[in-house]
Amino acid sequence: MNFLASATLLRRRDGHEARVTYVELFFDLVYVFAVTQLSHSLLHDLTLMGAVHTLVLWFAVWLGWQYTCWVTNWFDPDAIPMRIMLFAVMLVGLIAAAVLPGAFGDNGLIFAVCYALLQVGRTAFIVLHLGPNHPLADNFRRMLGWLGISAVFWIAGGLASGEARLALWILAVACEYISPMFGFRLPGMGRSYTSDWTIEGGHLAERCQLFVIVALGETLLITGATLGEHPHWDAPTLIALLVAFLGTAAMWWVYFDTSSKDGSKAIVHSSDPGRIGAYFHYVHVILIAGVIVSAVANELVILHPDGRIATPAAAALIGGPALYLLGNGIYKTVVYARFPLSHGVGLVLLAALAPVSYVTDNLMVGGLTTLIMMLVAVWESVSRRRLNSGARPGRAETR
Numbered sequence: 426m427n428f429l430a431s432a433t434l435l436r437r438r439d440g441h442e443a444r445v446t447y448v449e450l451f452f453d454l455v456y457v458f459a460v461t462q463l464s465h466s467l468l469h470d471l472t473l474m475g476a477v478h479t480l481v482l483w484f485a486v487w488l489g490w491q492y493t494c495w496v497t498n499w500f501d502p503d504a505i506p507m508r509i510m511l512f513a514v515m516l517v518g519l520i521a522a523a524v525l526p527g528a529f530g531d532n533g534l535i536f537a538v539c540y541a542l543l544q545v546g547r548t549a550f551i552v553l554h555l556g557p558n559h560p561l562a563d564n565f566r567r568m569l570g571w572l573g574i575s576a577v578f579w580i581a582g583g584l585a586s587g588e589a590r591l592a593l594w595i596l597a598v599a600c601e602y603i604s605p606m607f608g609f610r611l612p613g614m615g616r617s618y619t620s621d622w623t624i625e626g627g628h629l630a631e632r633c634q635l636f637v638i639v640a641l642g643e644t645l646l647i648t649g650a651t652l653g654e655h656p657h658w659d660a661p662t663l664i665a666l667l668v669a670f671l672g673t674a675a676m677w678w679v680y681f682d683t684s685s686k687d688g689s690k691a692i693v694h695s696s697d698p699g700r701i702g703a704y705f706h707y708v709h710v711i712l713i714a715g716v717i718v719s720a721v722a723n724e725l726v727i728l729h730p731d732g733r734i735a736t737p738a739a740a741a742l743i744g745g746p747a748l749y750l751l752g753n754g755i756y757k758t759v760v761y762a763r764f765p766l767s768h769g770v771g772l773v774l775l776a777a778l779a780p781v782s783y784v785t786d787n788l789m790v791g792g793l794t795t796l797i798m799m800l801v802a803v804w805e806s807v808s809r810r811r812l813n814s815g816a817r818p819g820r821a822e823t824r
Contacts (some may be wrong), residue, residue: 455519459486460713467717480714481595492544521539563615566614571604572601602707606703648670668791678802679750687760688759708756709752716745722738722745725787745794767808768801774797
């Protein structure tokens with residue numbers, strides 16, 4: 426009984442920041458694969474419906490990771506029962522990731538069952554190991570109720586096809602994404618409050634930051650793999666490689682130069698870290714979606730640098746950086762209480778580039794979006810470093 430007692434599963438709160446464990450990093454490897462699968466799926470179906478399908482599946486991938494991340498924030502991943510549970514989630518998640526490209530085709534039911542099992546099984550495990558009087562018990566029971574509702578929609582969608590599957594899976598995503606906003610309220614069970622979520626803020630911020638690294642790393646992997654398979658290393662191809670690399674480096678700079686550290690401080694020193702943590706998860710789904718779309722854009726530029734711009738290519742080349750800047754801007758609004766001017770200008774420049782893109786080629790548009798990202802990165806870096814080093818995150822002015 427001591428082996429399975431809930432007290433042995435809780436993270437130790439000793440006043441020191443909880444660090445990300447090796448088993449959590451190992452767990453994230455499944456999501457490296459999932460992000461790669463999503464970007465390849467979008468590249469091979471670069472249409473409006475393909476984008477919608479990828480978006481729904483990306484929300485599923487993110488929500489599966491997010492809910493697990495919150496569990497490992499509350500409970501010790503190095504406790505043997507938790508470690509076994511994470512390995513089980515990894516296995517089911519690996520199968521779900523493997524069938525992602527066919528999720529809206531023949532593999533829909535396999536994906537739906539795996540995903541529902543992952544979400545419901547992990548939460549049921551925690552519910553079974555918490556006593557009825559534990560402070561987190563009611564929250565996890567409400568969470569399990571909503572994940573059970575979404576599981577019905579996931580499996581029903583897996584049994585359906587076409588537009589019916591899409592509609593049912595959108596409902597499933599909505600159940601999981603929106604329910605935390607009103608505290609997993611259920612009839613007869615009340616609701617949860619963010620003030621009751623005694624999270625370790627620094628750990629949660631670090632988990633989000635590591636997922637950004639995962640996504641950016643996947644972008645570099647795609648860039649390198651695409652170049653390796655390219656039959657001709659001519660000047661346009663090598664310039665495209667440089668453009669893709671600099672664009673990815675600028676993305677890293679925009680997020681990690683100052684705001685990632687300040688984001689960690691903001692959640693640690695917040696009077697309601699649970700609320701800030703929830704904001705982080707809501708925002709990062711947009712931010713990382715921009716990285717995934719940008720990976721597709723990089724592959725397009727390297728494969729067809731002189732290709733004339735079509736609407737799907739323009740949407741990827743401009744939409745990826747735009748999503749990334751929008752997500753970063755909202756994230757920094759949470760941290761600094763103001764949307765950065767540099768990000769707003771970057772979004773305006775990307776919008777102005779859209780009509781111009783049709784008179785040039787992939788490489789030129791990719792180069793211009795990279796220049797815009799570099800401009801935003803330098804502007805934001807210089808602006809933030811000029812601020813008073815003693816200004817508190819969440820109260821500082823963003824220029």
